[in-house]
Amino acid sequence: MNLIIIFISAALINNFVLIQFLGICPFVGVSKKMDSAVSMGLAVTFVMVISAAVTWLIYNLILEPTNMQILEYVSFILVIASLVQLVEMFIKKVSKPLYDSLGIFLPLITTNCAILGLALISVLREYSFIQSVVFAVGAGVGFTLALVIMAGIREELELAPVPKHFKGAGITMIIAGCLGLAFMGFSGLI
Amino acid sequence: MEINSLLIAVGSMGGLGLIFSAGLAIANKKLHVEENPKISEVNEVLPGANCGACGFPGCGAFAENVVNGNAKFNGCPVGGPDVADEVAKILGVESGASERMVAKVMCQGGNAETAKKATYDGVKTCTATTLMSNGEKFCEYGCFGYGECVDACQFDAMYMNDNGLPVVIEDKCVGCGECVKACPQGIMEMHKISHNVLLRCKNEDGLLFAKKACTRACIGCGICVREADEGKLVMSNNLAKINYENFGNDSKYPTEKCPGKCFTNR
Structure with missing residues:
Protein backbone atom coordinates (compact mmCIF):
# COMPACT_ATOMS: atom_id res chain seq x y z
CA MET A 1 0.00 0.00 0.00
CA ASN A 2 2.78 2.31 0.97
CA LEU A 3 4.42 1.70 -2.42
CA ILE A 4 1.25 2.55 -4.32
CA ILE A 5 0.96 5.79 -2.39
CA ILE A 6 4.56 6.66 -3.20
CA PHE A 7 3.96 5.90 -6.86
CA ILE A 8 0.77 7.94 -7.20
CA SER A 9 2.22 10.77 -5.17
CA ALA A 10 5.28 10.98 -7.40
CA ALA A 11 3.38 10.61 -10.66
CA LEU A 12 0.38 12.85 -10.07
CA ILE A 13 0.16 14.74 -6.80
CA ASN A 14 3.75 15.89 -6.68
CA ASN A 15 4.32 15.65 -10.42
CA PHE A 16 7.95 16.53 -10.96
CA VAL A 17 7.40 18.86 -13.88
CA LEU A 18 4.06 20.47 -13.22
CA ILE A 19 4.01 20.77 -9.45
CA GLN A 20 7.65 20.78 -8.40
CA PHE A 21 8.97 22.56 -11.53
CA LEU A 22 11.88 20.21 -12.04
CA GLY A 23 13.02 19.37 -15.56
CA ILE A 24 11.31 22.28 -17.32
CA CYS A 25 13.97 22.44 -20.04
CA PRO A 26 13.10 19.20 -21.87
CA PHE A 27 9.44 19.78 -20.99
CA VAL A 28 9.43 22.89 -23.15
CA GLY A 29 12.12 21.80 -25.59
CA VAL A 30 11.04 18.31 -26.65
CA SER A 31 7.27 18.61 -26.40
CA LYS A 32 6.67 19.62 -30.00
CA LYS A 33 6.05 16.16 -31.40
CA MET A 34 4.29 13.26 -29.78
CA ASP A 35 6.75 10.50 -30.67
CA SER A 36 9.85 12.37 -29.60
CA ALA A 37 8.03 13.36 -26.39
CA VAL A 38 7.24 9.74 -25.64
CA SER A 39 10.78 8.58 -26.28
CA MET A 40 12.24 11.47 -24.28
CA GLY A 41 9.94 10.48 -21.42
CA LEU A 42 11.07 6.88 -21.67
CA ALA A 43 14.75 7.87 -21.78
CA VAL A 44 14.34 10.07 -18.70
CA THR A 45 12.36 7.37 -16.90
CA PHE A 46 15.07 4.83 -17.65
CA VAL A 47 17.83 7.10 -16.37
CA MET A 48 15.73 7.96 -13.31
CA VAL A 49 15.07 4.37 -12.32
CA ILE A 50 18.61 3.11 -12.82
CA SER A 51 20.15 6.17 -11.20
CA ALA A 52 17.76 5.93 -8.24
CA ALA A 53 18.84 2.34 -7.69
CA VAL A 54 22.55 3.03 -8.11
CA THR A 55 22.53 6.21 -6.04
CA TRP A 56 20.66 4.41 -3.26
CA LEU A 57 23.34 1.73 -3.24
CA ILE A 58 26.15 4.28 -3.27
CA TYR A 59 24.59 6.38 -0.56
CA ASN A 60 23.74 3.55 1.79
CA LEU A 61 26.71 1.28 1.17
CA ILE A 62 29.53 3.76 0.65
CA LEU A 63 28.69 7.26 1.77
CA GLU A 64 26.77 6.62 4.96
CA PRO A 65 29.06 3.99 6.53
CA THR A 66 32.10 6.17 5.83
CA ASN A 67 30.27 9.31 6.98
CA MET A 68 30.87 10.96 3.63
CA GLN A 69 27.37 12.33 2.95
CA ILE A 70 29.03 15.51 1.76
CA LEU A 71 29.98 13.67 -1.43
CA GLU A 72 26.42 12.83 -2.41
CA TYR A 73 26.15 15.54 -5.06
CA VAL A 74 29.43 14.59 -6.71
CA SER A 75 28.74 10.89 -6.73
CA PHE A 76 25.14 11.30 -7.90
CA ILE A 77 26.18 13.51 -10.78
CA LEU A 78 28.81 10.94 -11.66
CA VAL A 79 26.20 8.20 -11.80
CA ILE A 80 23.73 10.28 -13.81
CA ALA A 81 26.33 11.47 -16.31
CA SER A 82 27.58 7.95 -16.97
CA LEU A 83 24.04 6.65 -17.38
CA VAL A 84 23.13 9.39 -19.80
CA GLN A 85 26.21 8.59 -21.84
CA LEU A 86 25.12 4.98 -21.92
CA VAL A 87 21.58 5.86 -22.97
CA GLU A 88 22.91 8.19 -25.62
CA MET A 89 25.12 5.49 -27.14
CA PHE A 90 22.26 3.02 -26.97
CA ILE A 91 19.76 5.30 -28.71
CA LYS A 92 22.31 6.27 -31.36
CA LYS A 93 22.93 2.60 -32.06
CA VAL A 94 19.29 1.54 -32.08
CA SER A 95 17.52 4.46 -33.69
CA LYS A 96 19.39 7.24 -35.48
CA PRO A 97 16.22 9.23 -36.34
CA LEU A 98 15.19 9.23 -32.70
CA TYR A 99 18.70 10.33 -31.74
CA ASP A 100 18.42 13.21 -34.20
CA SER A 101 14.97 14.28 -33.05
CA LEU A 102 16.02 14.35 -29.39
CA GLY A 103 19.09 16.32 -30.43
CA ILE A 104 20.80 18.36 -27.77
CA PHE A 105 18.19 17.44 -25.15
CA LEU A 106 19.48 13.90 -24.86
CA PRO A 107 22.90 14.83 -23.40
CA LEU A 108 21.10 17.54 -21.45
CA ILE A 109 19.37 14.85 -19.37
CA THR A 110 22.67 14.94 -17.46
CA THR A 111 21.84 18.34 -16.12
CA ASN A 112 18.14 17.63 -15.81
CA CYS A 113 17.34 18.67 -12.29
CA ALA A 114 14.46 16.20 -12.13
CA ILE A 115 16.91 13.32 -11.96
CA LEU A 116 19.30 14.81 -9.43
CA GLY A 117 16.31 16.09 -7.49
CA LEU A 118 14.84 12.61 -7.41
CA ALA A 119 18.03 11.10 -6.01
CA LEU A 120 18.35 13.82 -3.39
CA ILE A 121 14.67 13.63 -2.37
CA SER A 122 14.86 9.87 -1.88
CA VAL A 123 17.85 10.39 0.40
CA LEU A 124 16.00 13.13 2.27
CA ARG A 125 12.93 10.97 2.83
CA GLU A 126 15.08 7.98 3.86
CA TYR A 127 13.37 5.63 1.44
CA SER A 128 14.28 1.96 1.34
CA PHE A 129 15.73 0.51 -1.85
CA ILE A 130 12.36 -0.72 -3.18
CA GLN A 131 10.68 2.51 -2.17
CA SER A 132 13.18 4.70 -3.96
CA VAL A 133 12.93 2.59 -7.14
CA VAL A 134 9.12 2.86 -7.04
CA PHE A 135 9.47 6.58 -6.39
CA ALA A 136 11.68 6.84 -9.49
CA VAL A 137 9.24 4.89 -11.64
CA GLY A 138 6.42 7.13 -10.45
CA ALA A 139 8.44 10.27 -11.14
CA GLY A 140 9.36 8.98 -14.60
CA VAL A 141 5.74 8.15 -15.41
CA GLY A 142 4.72 11.59 -14.21
CA PHE A 143 7.41 13.23 -16.34
CA THR A 144 6.35 11.23 -19.41
CA LEU A 145 2.71 12.03 -18.73
CA ALA A 146 3.40 15.76 -18.52
CA LEU A 147 5.47 15.63 -21.71
CA VAL A 148 2.84 13.65 -23.61
CA ILE A 149 -0.01 15.93 -22.54
CA MET A 150 2.04 18.94 -23.54
CA ALA A 151 3.00 17.42 -26.90
CA GLY A 152 -0.64 16.57 -27.63
CA ILE A 153 -1.72 20.12 -26.92
CA ARG A 154 1.13 21.63 -28.90
CA GLU A 155 0.41 19.46 -31.92
CA GLU A 156 -3.14 20.81 -31.94
CA LEU A 157 -1.82 24.27 -31.30
CA GLU A 158 -0.03 24.26 -34.65
CA LEU A 159 -3.44 24.76 -36.25
CA ALA A 160 -4.74 27.29 -33.75
CA PRO A 161 -4.73 31.02 -34.51
CA VAL A 162 -2.24 32.01 -31.82
CA PRO A 163 -1.51 35.75 -31.68
CA LYS A 164 1.90 36.50 -33.15
CA HIS A 165 3.57 37.57 -29.94
CA PHE A 166 2.40 34.47 -28.07
CA LYS A 167 3.77 32.07 -30.65
CA GLY A 168 6.41 29.54 -29.66
CA ALA A 169 7.70 29.73 -26.12
CA GLY A 170 5.11 32.25 -24.91
CA ILE A 171 2.00 30.15 -25.42
CA THR A 172 3.91 27.08 -24.22
CA MET A 173 4.59 28.75 -20.89
CA ILE A 174 0.94 29.74 -20.53
CA ILE A 175 -0.20 26.20 -21.27
CA ALA A 176 2.37 24.81 -18.84
CA GLY A 177 0.90 27.09 -16.19
CA CYS A 178 -2.64 25.89 -16.96
CA LEU A 179 -1.50 22.27 -16.78
CA GLY A 180 0.21 23.00 -13.46
CA LEU A 181 -3.07 24.41 -12.13
CA ALA A 182 -4.93 21.36 -13.40
CA PHE A 183 -2.51 18.99 -11.70
CA MET A 184 -2.97 20.85 -8.41
CA GLY A 185 -6.45 19.33 -8.48
CA PHE A 186 -4.85 16.00 -7.62
CA SER A 187 -3.81 17.22 -4.20
CA GLY A 188 -5.93 15.54 -1.58
CA LEU A 189 -6.22 12.43 -3.71
CA ILE A 190 -4.64 10.35 -0.98
CA MET B 1 41.21 11.58 11.11
CA GLU B 2 41.04 14.35 8.55
CA ILE B 3 43.65 12.73 6.36
CA ASN B 4 41.69 9.55 6.71
CA SER B 5 38.43 11.07 5.47
CA LEU B 6 40.30 12.71 2.62
CA LEU B 7 41.63 9.34 1.59
CA ILE B 8 38.18 7.80 1.81
CA ALA B 9 36.72 10.59 -0.28
CA VAL B 10 39.39 10.34 -2.97
CA GLY B 11 39.35 6.55 -2.88
CA SER B 12 35.61 6.11 -3.09
CA MET B 13 35.08 8.72 -5.80
CA GLY B 14 38.08 7.51 -7.75
CA GLY B 15 36.86 3.94 -7.48
CA LEU B 16 33.37 4.84 -8.62
CA GLY B 17 34.77 6.88 -11.47
CA LEU B 18 36.93 3.97 -12.59
CA ILE B 19 34.02 1.53 -12.45
CA PHE B 20 31.76 3.81 -14.46
CA SER B 21 34.42 4.67 -17.00
CA ALA B 22 35.18 0.98 -17.47
CA GLY B 23 31.48 0.36 -18.00
CA LEU B 24 31.28 3.18 -20.52
CA ALA B 25 34.38 1.96 -22.33
CA ILE B 26 32.84 -1.48 -22.74
CA ALA B 27 29.53 0.06 -23.82
CA ASN B 28 31.37 2.23 -26.33
CA LYS B 29 32.92 -0.87 -27.91
CA LYS B 30 29.65 -2.78 -27.95
CA LEU B 31 27.43 0.07 -29.11
CA HIS B 32 29.88 1.71 -31.45
CA VAL B 33 28.27 3.28 -34.49
CA GLU B 34 30.33 3.60 -37.64
CA GLU B 35 30.45 7.29 -38.40
CA ASN B 36 32.02 9.16 -41.20
CA PRO B 37 35.38 10.28 -39.73
CA LYS B 38 35.03 13.53 -41.62
CA ILE B 39 32.19 14.56 -39.30
CA SER B 40 34.43 14.79 -36.26
CA GLU B 41 37.17 16.39 -38.35
CA VAL B 42 34.80 19.13 -39.49
CA ASN B 43 33.54 19.50 -35.94
CA GLU B 44 37.11 20.17 -34.80
CA VAL B 45 37.60 23.18 -37.06
CA LEU B 46 34.22 24.78 -36.31
CA PRO B 47 34.13 27.58 -33.75
CA GLY B 48 32.20 25.40 -31.30
CA ALA B 49 29.95 28.22 -30.15
CA ASN B 50 26.80 26.15 -30.79
CA CYS B 51 25.03 29.40 -31.63
CA GLY B 52 22.72 27.90 -34.26
CA ALA B 53 23.23 30.77 -36.72
CA CYS B 54 23.77 28.22 -39.51
CA GLY B 55 20.24 26.93 -38.99
CA PHE B 56 21.23 23.66 -37.34
CA PRO B 57 21.07 22.94 -33.62
CA GLY B 58 24.72 23.29 -32.75
CA CYS B 59 28.05 22.75 -34.44
CA GLY B 60 27.82 18.95 -34.31
CA ALA B 61 24.62 18.93 -36.35
CA PHE B 62 26.11 21.38 -38.83
CA ALA B 63 29.22 19.22 -39.26
CA GLU B 64 27.07 16.18 -39.92
CA ASN B 65 24.92 17.99 -42.46
CA VAL B 66 27.93 19.44 -44.23
CA VAL B 67 29.49 16.02 -44.64
CA ASN B 68 26.19 14.54 -45.81
CA GLY B 69 25.84 17.34 -48.33
CA ASN B 70 22.80 18.97 -46.75
CA ALA B 71 24.64 22.16 -45.89
CA LYS B 72 27.19 24.27 -47.71
CA PHE B 73 30.78 24.23 -46.49
CA ASN B 74 30.66 27.99 -46.03
CA GLY B 75 27.44 27.76 -44.05
CA CYS B 76 29.00 28.81 -40.76
CA PRO B 77 28.48 32.57 -40.48
CA VAL B 78 30.55 32.85 -37.33
CA GLY B 79 33.65 31.14 -38.71
CA GLY B 80 33.63 33.14 -41.92
CA PRO B 81 35.97 32.40 -44.82
CA ASP B 82 38.75 30.90 -42.66
CA VAL B 83 36.58 28.13 -41.30
CA ALA B 84 34.97 27.66 -44.71
CA ASP B 85 38.44 27.06 -46.19
CA GLU B 86 39.24 24.50 -43.50
CA VAL B 87 35.95 22.69 -44.01
CA ALA B 88 36.41 22.75 -47.78
CA LYS B 89 39.86 21.21 -47.34
CA ILE B 90 38.43 18.35 -45.30
CA LEU B 91 35.63 17.75 -47.76
CA GLY B 92 37.97 18.05 -50.73
CA VAL B 93 35.91 20.81 -52.32
CA GLU B 94 37.35 23.69 -54.29
CA SER B 95 37.82 26.36 -51.66
CA GLY B 96 38.11 29.11 -54.25
CA ALA B 97 34.35 29.04 -54.36
CA SER B 98 34.28 30.01 -50.73
CA GLU B 99 34.18 33.67 -51.55
CA ARG B 100 31.87 35.55 -49.26
Missing part, protein backbone atom coordinates in the same frame (compact mmCIF):
# COMPACT_ATOMS: atom_id res chain seq x y z
CA MET B 101 28.27 35.78 -50.41
CA VAL B 102 26.28 38.87 -49.52
CA ALA B 103 22.72 39.91 -50.17
CA LYS B 104 22.19 42.57 -52.81
CA VAL B 105 19.13 44.66 -53.51
CA MET B 106 18.07 44.24 -57.12
CA CYS B 107 15.78 47.26 -57.40
CA GLN B 108 16.40 50.99 -57.55
CA GLY B 109 12.81 52.09 -57.66
CA GLY B 110 12.40 54.02 -54.46
CA ASN B 111 9.66 56.53 -53.75
CA ALA B 112 11.36 59.22 -55.84
CA GLU B 113 11.86 57.08 -58.96
CA THR B 114 8.54 55.27 -59.24
CA ALA B 115 5.09 56.36 -60.28
CA LYS B 116 2.13 55.50 -58.10
CA LYS B 117 -1.05 53.91 -59.41
CA ALA B 118 -2.98 54.11 -56.16
CA THR B 119 -2.69 54.83 -52.47
CA TYR B 120 -2.29 51.70 -50.43
CA ASP B 121 -3.70 51.88 -46.93
CA GLY B 122 -3.63 48.19 -46.11
CA VAL B 123 -1.36 46.21 -43.85
CA LYS B 124 2.12 47.59 -44.30
CA THR B 125 3.98 44.39 -45.01
CA CYS B 126 5.35 43.24 -48.31
CA THR B 127 3.57 39.88 -48.19
CA ALA B 128 0.20 41.50 -47.55
CA THR B 129 0.87 43.91 -50.39
CA THR B 130 1.34 41.10 -52.92
CA LEU B 131 -2.23 40.05 -52.16
CA MET B 132 -3.61 43.53 -52.79
CA SER B 133 -2.97 44.29 -56.47
CA ASN B 134 0.77 44.39 -55.83
CA GLY B 135 0.84 47.61 -53.89
CA GLU B 136 0.76 51.21 -54.91
CA LYS B 137 3.58 51.41 -57.44
CA PHE B 138 3.00 50.92 -61.14
CA CYS B 139 5.89 48.53 -61.26
CA GLU B 140 4.74 45.13 -60.06
CA TYR B 141 8.21 43.63 -60.09
CA GLY B 142 9.97 46.02 -57.78
CA CYS B 143 10.46 46.68 -54.14
CA PHE B 144 7.34 47.55 -52.14
CA GLY B 145 9.42 49.27 -49.53
CA TYR B 146 7.79 47.94 -46.37
CA GLY B 147 11.01 46.35 -45.22
CA GLU B 148 10.22 42.71 -44.58
CA CYS B 149 13.80 41.95 -45.57
CA VAL B 150 15.07 44.37 -42.93
CA ASP B 151 12.86 42.71 -40.31
CA ALA B 152 14.17 39.31 -41.35
CA CYS B 153 17.82 40.34 -40.95
CA GLN B 154 19.09 39.16 -37.59
CA PHE B 155 22.49 40.75 -37.95
CA ASP B 156 21.52 44.44 -38.24
CA ALA B 157 23.03 44.42 -41.69
CA MET B 158 20.11 46.13 -43.42
CA TYR B 159 18.17 49.35 -43.12
CA MET B 160 15.56 51.25 -45.10
CA ASN B 161 16.88 54.47 -46.60
CA ASP B 162 14.92 57.71 -46.89
CA ASN B 163 13.89 56.78 -50.39
CA GLY B 164 12.06 53.67 -49.20
CA LEU B 165 14.58 51.13 -50.42
CA PRO B 166 16.47 48.57 -48.35
CA VAL B 167 20.23 48.92 -48.13
CA VAL B 168 22.61 46.08 -47.26
CA ILE B 169 25.63 46.93 -45.14
CA GLU B 170 27.97 44.47 -46.81
CA ASP B 171 30.52 44.46 -43.99
CA LYS B 172 27.87 43.19 -41.61
CA CYS B 173 26.11 40.80 -43.98
CA VAL B 174 26.92 37.19 -43.13
CA GLY B 175 25.13 35.74 -46.12
CA CYS B 176 22.48 33.82 -44.23
CA GLY B 177 19.92 34.44 -46.96
CA GLU B 178 17.01 35.22 -44.63
CA CYS B 179 16.18 38.42 -46.51
CA VAL B 180 16.08 36.49 -49.78
CA LYS B 181 13.51 34.16 -48.26
CA ALA B 182 11.56 37.06 -46.78
CA CYS B 183 11.17 39.12 -49.96
CA PRO B 184 8.00 38.12 -51.85
CA GLN B 185 9.23 39.98 -54.93
CA GLY B 186 12.58 38.23 -55.31
CA ILE B 187 14.36 41.57 -55.09
CA MET B 188 16.99 40.29 -52.68
CA GLU B 189 19.63 38.09 -54.29
CA MET B 190 22.74 36.42 -52.97
CA HIS B 191 25.87 37.37 -54.87
CA LYS B 192 29.57 36.92 -54.49
CA ILE B 193 31.00 40.05 -52.98
CA SER B 194 33.23 40.53 -56.02
CA HIS B 195 30.23 40.75 -58.33
CA ASN B 196 30.44 44.49 -58.37
CA VAL B 197 28.53 45.09 -61.59
CA LEU B 198 24.84 44.66 -61.00
CA LEU B 199 21.84 45.12 -63.20
CA ARG B 200 19.38 46.27 -60.63
CA CYS B 201 15.96 45.86 -62.22
CA LYS B 202 13.38 43.10 -62.44
CA ASN B 203 10.78 44.74 -64.65
CA GLU B 204 9.75 42.57 -67.60
CA ASP B 205 7.08 44.87 -69.01
CA GLY B 206 9.27 46.35 -71.73
CA LEU B 207 9.66 49.85 -73.12
CA LEU B 208 6.18 51.30 -72.86
CA PHE B 209 5.18 50.32 -69.36
CA ALA B 210 8.53 50.09 -67.67
CA LYS B 211 9.46 53.61 -68.63
CA LYS B 212 6.21 54.96 -67.24
CA ALA B 213 6.53 53.05 -64.02
CA CYS B 214 10.06 53.91 -62.97
CA THR B 215 12.87 56.16 -64.08
CA ARG B 216 15.44 53.49 -63.23
CA ALA B 217 13.76 50.63 -65.07
CA CYS B 218 15.17 48.28 -67.69
CA ILE B 219 13.13 49.03 -70.78
CA GLY B 220 14.44 46.09 -72.71
CA CYS B 221 16.22 48.15 -75.35
CA GLY B 222 19.12 45.73 -75.54
CA ILE B 223 21.85 48.34 -75.92
CA CYS B 224 23.87 46.78 -73.14
CA VAL B 225 23.67 43.31 -74.67
CA ARG B 226 24.90 44.57 -78.03
CA GLU B 227 27.72 46.65 -76.60
CA ALA B 228 29.01 44.09 -74.14
CA ASP B 229 31.45 41.30 -74.85
CA GLU B 230 29.90 38.12 -76.18
CA GLY B 231 28.00 36.12 -73.57
CA LYS B 232 28.40 38.58 -70.74
CA LEU B 233 24.83 39.75 -70.87
CA VAL B 234 21.67 38.02 -71.97
CA MET B 235 18.27 39.35 -72.85
CA SER B 236 15.09 37.55 -71.89
CA ASN B 237 11.51 38.74 -71.40
CA ASN B 238 12.36 42.38 -72.08
CA LEU B 239 14.93 42.29 -69.32
CA ALA B 240 18.69 42.20 -69.56
CA LYS B 241 20.56 39.89 -67.19
CA ILE B 242 24.23 39.69 -66.33
CA ASN B 243 25.59 36.22 -66.96
CA TYR B 244 27.54 35.75 -63.72
CA GLU B 245 28.86 32.36 -64.79
CA ASN B 246 31.41 34.05 -66.95
CA PHE B 247 31.69 37.25 -65.01
CA GLY B 248 35.01 39.05 -65.00
CA ASN B 249 36.02 42.42 -63.69
CA ASP B 250 38.25 43.01 -66.68
CA SER B 251 35.50 42.53 -69.24
CA LYS B 252 33.68 45.45 -70.67
CA TYR B 253 30.25 46.15 -69.28
CA PRO B 254 28.58 49.10 -70.98
CA THR B 255 27.13 50.33 -67.71
CA GLU B 256 26.99 53.97 -68.70
CA LYS B 257 25.13 53.29 -71.95
CA CYS B 258 21.95 52.15 -70.20
CA PRO B 259 19.15 54.70 -70.71
CA GLY B 260 17.48 53.58 -67.49
CA LYS B 261 20.72 53.73 -65.45
CA CYS B 262 19.95 50.22 -64.26
CA PHE B 263 23.58 49.28 -63.65
CA THR B 264 25.45 50.05 -60.50
CA ASN B 265 29.07 49.39 -59.77
CA ARG B 266 28.64 48.17 -56.25
